[in-house]
Structure formats: C-alpha cells, structure tokens
Amino acid sequence: MIGQIKYAVKYALGLDKAGNRFTVYDDDTFLVSYPKSGNTWVRFLLANLIYPNESVGFANINRLLPSPDVLSKRFLKKVPRPRILKSHQPFDVRFRKVIYLVRDPRDVIVSEYHFNLKKRYIAADVTLEEFARRFLLGETSSYGSWWEHTASWIGARQGNPAFLLVRYEDLLADSIGETTKIAQFLSLPVDRERLQAAVDRSSANRMRELERKQADQWTGTKNTVKDIPFVRSAKSGGWKQSLPATIAAEIEAAWAPMLKHLEYDLVNSEKVQAPAWARSPLAPAVR
Amino acid sequence: MVKRLIAAGKHLLGLHKPGRNLRVYTDDIFLVSYPKSGNTWTRFLIANLVYPEKNPDFSNINALLPDPEDMSKRDLDRAARPRILKSHQYFDPRFQRVIYVVRDPRDVVLSEYHFDIKRRAIADDFPLEQFVSRFVRGELNHPYGTWGENAGSWFYTRQGDPRFLLVRYEDLQSQGMEEMRRIADFLGIPATTDQLSFAIEQSSANRMRELEKKQGHLWSSTRETRQDKPFVRSAKSGGWKAELPEASVVEIESKWGDLMQEMSYELVASRLAHARS
Numbered sequence: 001m002i003g004q005i006k007y008a009v010k011y012a013l014g015l016d017k018a019g020n021r022f023t024v025y026d027d028d029t030f031l032v033s034y035p036k037s038g039n040t041w042v043r044f045l046l047a048n049l050i051y052p053n054e055s056v057g058f059a060n061i062n063r064l065l066p067s068p069d070v071l072s073k074r075f076l077k078k079v080p081r082p083r084i085l086k087s088h089q090p091f092d093v094r095f096r097k098v099i100y101l102v103r104d105p106r107d108v109i110v111s112e113y114h115f116n117l118k119k120r121y122i123a124a125d126v127t128l129e130e131f132a133r134r135f136l137l138g139e140t141s142s143y144g145s146w147w148e149h150t151a152s153w154i155g156a157r158q159g160n161p162a163f164l165l166v167r168y169e170d171l172l173a174d175s176i177g178e179t180t181k182i183a184q185f186l187s188l189p190v191d192r193e194r195l196q197a198a199v200d201r202s203s204a205n206r207m208r209e210l211e212r213k214q215a216d217q218w219t220g221t222k223n224t225v226k227d228i229p230f231v232r233s234a235k236s237g238g239w240k241q242s243l244p245a246t247i248a249a250e251i252e253a254a255w256a257p258m259l260k261h262l263e264y265d266l267v268n269s270e271k272v273q274a275p276a277w278a279r280s281p282l283a284p285a286v287r
Numbered sequence: 288m289v290k291r292l293i294a295a296g297k298h299l300l301g302l303h304k305p306g307r308n309l310r311v312y313t314d315d316i317f318l319v320s321y322p323k324s325g326n327t328w329t330r331f332l333i334a335n336l337v338y339p340e341k342n343p344d345f346s347n348i349n350a351l352l353p354d355p356e357d358m359s360k361r362d363l364d365r366a367a368r369p370r371i372l373k374s375h376q377y378f379d380p381r382f383q384r385v386i387y388v389v390r391d392p393r394d395v396v397l398s399e400y401h402f403d404i405k406r407r408a409i410a411d412d413f414p415l416e417q418f419v420s421r422f423v424r425g426e427l428n429h430p431y432g433t434w435g436e437n438a439g440s441w442f443y444t445r446q447g448d449p450r451f452l453l454v455r456y457e458d459l460q461s462q463g464m465e466e467m468r469r470i471a472d473f474l475g476i477p478a479t480t481d482q483l484s485f486a487i488e489q490s491s492a493n494r495m496r497e498l499e500k501k502q503g504h505l506w507s508s509t510r511e512t513r514q515d516k517p518f519v520r521s522a523k524s525g526g527w528k529a530e531l532p533e534a535s536v537v538e539i540e541s542k543w544g545d546l547m548q549e550m551s552y553e554l555v556a557s558r559l560a561h562a563r564s
Contacts, residue, residue: 091378093425093432118332144380148444152378155443157435280401 022073024094027082029186031065032095034149035141036111037103040169040220041202041234043086045179048198049082049188057210058202058218070219084186091152095226096162099182099206100153101184103168104264105255106239106248109135111232118221118228130246138256147255154261167262169236176198191280204234290558307430309355311381314369316474318352318383320427321437322375323398324390325456327508328490328522329470330373335472335486336478342491357507371474375431378440383450386473387441390456391552392434392539393527394521396422398520403428419535423542428473435543443548455550457524463487464517492522514527533559 031046033039033180040061047056047064056064062071066079067086076083087095087220113131116122121140122131131140138145157163164185171178176195185192200206208231221230239248249268252259259266294303299326318333320326327348334343339455343351350360353366354373363370367502398437400418403409408428410417425433432440445451459466464483471478488494503509507564509518527536540547540556 090380091376091436093430093436138380148378149381151444152380152440155439156377156432 002231010077015077016264020077022068024092024096025083026096028095029082029084029097029099030087030095031084031099031101032087032089032147032153033101033103034108035143036115037101037169039086039088039101040230041204041207042099042101042166042171042182044202044207045175045198046084046182048201049183049194052194052197058214058221062219067219086151088141090144090149091156093156098153098162098230099164099185100157100158101166101168101171102150102262104236104239105259106243106251106264107236108146108170108202108241109241109247109251112140115230118224118230120225122162129244132250136250147258150258150262154258172234172236204231207231207234303360304427306345307376307379309363309372310360311379311383312368312370313383315382316369316384316386317374318371318386318388319374319376320388320390321395321434323374323395323402325388325459325537326373326375328492328495329386329459330386331490331495332467332486333371335343336467336476336518337474337490339482339485339489345502345509349507365479370555375429375437377432377437378444381443385441385445385450385472386452386454386457386470386488387438387445388454388459389438389442389550391524391527392458392543392547393531393552395434395521396535396539397526397530401516401520404513405518408510414475415530416532416535417492419538422492425500435546438550439546453550460522461538470488492519495519495522495555505561 028060031039033042042066043061044056047061049052051064054060054064065084067077067088068087069078076085089095109132110128112135113122116131117124117126134140137144138148143149149248154165158165166178166181166182176192176199179195179199180190183195208229211221211229211231215224215226215230217276222231245268251270252266256266318326318329320329326359330348330352331343334341334348337352341347341351344358350366352371352373353363355363356375376382384402396419399422400409400413400415403418404411406412421427423433425436431437441451446453452469454470464480464487467483468478468488471483497515499517502516503512503514512518517540536559537556540554544554544556
C-alpha cells in the first residue's frame with residue numbers, strides 16, 4: 001500500500017518513470033533496439049551529428065537523446081520537439097518513425113552476459129551456458145526474447161517507409177555509409193566532414209575514455225561492477241571465439257528464420273535440432 | 288492537474304482500467320484479435336465451452352472473459368485464475384498463452400465501417416473508399432495499430448510456438464467443430480462432441496442477435512450506441528466481394544498482400560486488373 005501511495009504521488013506530479021506510459025507525439029523518432037545491440041553507440045553517433053558543438057558524453061547523453069525507460073514523464077514533456085528518443089521496447093504501435101538497430105544474437109548474448117555481471121543482475125558464478133538457456137527463453141531481459149523483439153518490429157513494420165532497419169555489423173563495416181542512411185532518414189544534412197567528425201567522436205576508444213571519466217554520471221553504468229567495462233569489445237563476430245559451439249548451435253536452430261532473413265551466416269543449424277524447451281517458431285522467413 | 292489527481296486517486300484504489308498496463312500472470316490465457324474480427328463471437332464460444340453453467344450472455348461476458356480495457360484493475364486482480372482475458376492488443380511479450388483470431392482484412396474494414404456508424408464515429412453517408420484509406424493508414428479511433436501491424440506483430444513472433452493458436456474467423460464459420468476442438472485442446476479441456484456443439488449453438492449469430500436485442504443496454508460495447516444498427520451484423524465471411532469498391536480491395540492487398548497470403552487469404556487484385564484489360 002505504501003508503495004502504491006508513493007506511486008500515486010509520483011504519478012500526480014509526473015515524476016514516475018515514463019517507461020512505455022508516456023505521451024508519444026507524431027513527430028517523435030525512436031531509436032529502437034534489443035538491449036546490447038549498439039544502441040548507445042548510435043545514440044552517440046546521432047548526438048554528435050546533431051549537436052556538433054556539444055561535448056557529447058555519458059554525462060549528457062540522457063538529455064541529448066532521452067530514454068523514456070529511465071526518465072520521468074515531466075522531463076520528457078520538456079524535451080524540445082521533434083524528439084529523438086532511445087528505446088528498447090518491443091513493437092509499440094505509437095512509435096510512428098523508427099530506426100531499428102539489430103545485432104547478431106550470438107554476439108548479443110555474450111554482450112548481455114557481461115553486462116548482467118556488471119550490473120550484478122546475475123551472480124558472478126553464473127556460467128554462460130546457464131545464462132544461454134534463459135536468454136533463449138527471453139528471461140534475461142524485461143523486453144522479451146531477441147526473436148520476439150526483432151520479429152515484432154520487422155513483422156509489423158517491414159516495408160514501411162517510416163521504418164529504417166540498420167544492422168550493427170554494417171554500421172561497423174561502413175560507419176560513414178550507414179550513418180549517412182540514418183542522417184537521410186532523419187532529414188539531417190549529410191555533410192561528409194560532419195559525418196566523419198561524428199563517427200570519430202563516437203569511436204570505441206573515445207567512448208571507453210569517456211566511460212572511465214563519467215561512469216558515475218550515467219544510469220547505465222552507475223553503481224555497477226567497475227572492472228567490467230560497459231564499452232567492451234565493440235566488434236562483430238566475437239562469438240566465434242567466446243561462445244561455446246553448442247550455444248551458438250542452439251541459437252541458430254531456434255531462430256534460424258530470422259537469422260536468415262537478416263542475412264546472418266549460419267554455421268551449424270543443419271546439424272542441430274532446436275532444443276525442445278526453446279521457442280522455435282516454424283514460420284517462414286519474414287519477407 | 289485535477290484530472291491527474293483524480294487519475295492518481297483511481298490508481299491508488301485500483302479503480303482505473305489498466306489496458307496495456309495490465310498485470311499479467313504466467314497462467315493467463317489471452318484471446319487476442321484485431322477489432323471486428325470475431326472476438327466477441329469467440330468469447331461466447333469459449334465462455335459456453337468453459338462455463339456453460341453460467342449461461343453466458345452480454346450481461347456477464349465481461350466477468351467470464353474479462354477485458355482489461357473495460358474493467359478496473361481491482362476487478363481484474365480478483366478474477367478467478369487461470370484467467371481467460373479478451374484483448375485487442377498488438378504483440379505483448381508478457382502474454383504467454385495466446386489464441387489469436389484473424390479475419391480477412393477486407394471483411395474487417397466493412398465491419399469496422401458499420402460499427403463506427405453505430406457508435407456515431409462517422410456519419411451514415413461517410414464514403415466507404417475514404418474509410419478504407421483511413422483503415423489502411425491506421426487512422427482509426429483506437430490504439431491497436433493497423434490490421435497488418437496487429438496481425439503481423441503476433442504472427443511473426445509466435446507462429447509455430449506451442450503456446451500460440453492461430454484461428455481464422457473464416458474456418459471457425461466453415462468448420463466450427465474442428466476449430467472448437469483445437470481451441471478446447473489448447474485450453475486443456477477434455478470436451479465431448481456434445482459440449483462442443485452446445486457451445487456452437489449457444490453462440491450462433493441468431494442467438495447472439497436475440498441476446499443483443501434484450502441486453503444491448505447492459506454491455507459496454509453496445510450501450511449508448513445507435514439502437515437502429517446492430518452489433519451482431521452479417522456474421523458472414525466474403526461480404527467484401529459484393530460491398531467493397533475495387534480500388535479499396537487493391538489498396539488493402541497492395542499494403543498487406545504478403546501477410547494475407549501467409550494466412551491463406553486469396554488475393555484478387557491482379558485478377559481484377561487482368562479481367563479489366
């Protein structure tokens with residue numbers, strides 16, 4: 001009851017965390033991804049592109065590209081429009097204009113495992129194998145499973161001109177080219193120098209440096225295990241070394257249609273059956 | 288501010304309608320569909336299968352298969368579990384066991400058109416073609432997205448999952464017994480053929496029309512709507528072939544053709560174009 005009263009007071013004052021209950025405007029743009037898929041990186045890229053005169057860092061990223069999941073409704077109302085908001089929500093029909101960032105789930109799982117250790121969401125002795133089972137079931141995140149997240153957005157919006165799908169891997173391989181696409185989608189000027197500056201200022205090295213200085217000033221890193229970094233490898237394909245082959249095979253077997261749809265190479269799905277306990281949607285690839 | 292205080296007070300007492308912010312339990316079962324896709328009919332079918340002793344009708348259907356959009360949080364928390372909840376929501380990862388009823392969007396739009404006239408959202412003479420364009424763009428007065436967003440978000444995430452049952456409205460009409468058997472199996476109810484056919488009879492369009500005449504004022508969806516227009520309308524499939532302008536058929540199929548074919552709805556736009564040339 002006390003909790004309910006506290007919530008009621010916060011609600012009346014607009015101080016409750018917006019989550020998915022905030023007012024969405026028609027001119028909002030959302031940068032959406034499953035957790036651990038490069039969202040913070042793209043947030044930095046965009047902030048540096050849009051605000052070349054700001055010293056973009058972890059200390060001010062929540063102000064520059066706000067996240068409704070950690071900010072209050074009152075704060076969000078005061079953000080100048082048109083807003084670009086960061087989100088990890090699965091499909092939300094109110095989000096009219098969406099940049100959807102997707103990353104190979106075999107890398108996502110490794111990243112999420114380390115992040116969960118960093119955040120102390122899991123005990124230090126939980127193994128990657130134990131974590132993997134819960135990851136496949138979508139139990140390691142409040143946003144559902146990777147499969148459900150991507151399928152809900154792609155299933156609902158693929159082909160919609162207000163939906164831009166960006167692969168994390170493409171962004172790494174051709175940062176300028178992909179950032180140009182994003183800038184065009186947002187009707188931002190695509191001045192080569194400015195793009196290059198934004199890419200340079202959002203490099204993994206620079207973000208690591210900023211993390212060292214500002215980790216205590218950002219909700220994502222505050223009060224977490226300091227010897228596990230937030231900006232970790234910032235690479236693609238790391239799973240080939242760090243993910244046990246059995247787990248990679250299970251992910252491939254469970255989510256093959258979406259992996260194929262997103263043109264991620266499968267290395268062993270033909271040999272392995274999807275584990276019986278995993279969600280194994282049999283739908284044909286999303287067109 | 289006053290409005291927000293009232294809302295906060297309602298929250299405190301659990302009198303608000305939770306809608307998408309519903310507290311979900313792992314044993315909840317959801318009957319989900321896009322609006323005007325046979326959800327009420329299926330609700331009656333399931334209510335008559337699961338709770339035949341309660342004589343389901345419009346006066347108690349909300350209590351038997353509760354609607355989080357239309358009931359207070361307090362009442363929802365008190366509902367007996369496992370709950371079978373009615374919903375029009377697009378994909379929600381918290382819904383673990385889902386029966387999704389899908390209907391041909393070319394019929395859905397006609398049904399929605401007539402329903403919007405009944406509830407005075409549009410005038411009697413509102414041009415149907417214009418309404419279809421609104422429907423396709425998602426400019427309707429409800430928060431459930433477009434037909435493609437709603438059906439696509441569920442279908443692509445859950446198809447093939449043993450906890451997901453896709454039921455086509457058209458199949459429910461043409462092979463009611465088979466479909467009811469699938470639903471009963473999904474719910475884990477060992478129903479006899481008699482029980483299934485009883486549920487189907489009790490939920491026939493004629494019986495529901497009769498109930499609507501007597502109880503239209505008792506149910507939230509029909510209360511305060513035009514009484515000269517029925518809620519239970521044709522209850523048929525394929526009405527679009529006679530009623531929907533050709534341009535509207537083309538508009539719908541070019542927007543959602545892939546998903547429609549995925550769900551075994553036959554596309555006719557190209558044939559129409561062919562026949563014309």
